[in-house]
Amino acid sequence: MNKxxxxxxxxxxxxxxxxxxxxxxxxxxRGFGDASFHTWRAKFGGMQVLEARRLKDLEVENGRLKKLPAEAMLDTEALKVVAKGKP
Structure with missing residues (x-):
C-alpha cells in the first residue's frame, strides 16, 4: 500500500x-496515479475506515506469522551444523 x-x-x-x-x-x-486508484478500489472498495485499518493490521500480522516457520527452519539448520562440528 502507498505510504x-x-x-x-x-x-x-x-x-x-x-x-x-x-x-x-x-x-x-490529489497527486496519485490512476493505477493506484484502481488498486485501492479493488482492495478497499466498499469498506469503512475501521475495516481498512483492521485489514492492514491483519496483513502485518500475517507477514509476521509467515516468517516464523522460515526462522524456525534456519534455527534447525544452524543447530545441525553446530552439532555436526562437535567431536
Missing part, C-alpha cells in the same frame, strides 16, 4: 469518485 496516504484518505478518494468526480481529474487533483 503517503492513510486508509482514511484513500477511502475519501474512493468516496469522491463514487460521488461522481472523474477518476482522471481526482488523480490529478
Amino acid at each position: 503517503r496516504f492513510t486508509e482514511q484518505q484513500i477511502l475519501g478518494f474512493l468516496k469522491e469518485a463514487e460521488a461522481g468526480m472523474p477518476v482522471q481529474k481526482l488523480c490529478r487533483k
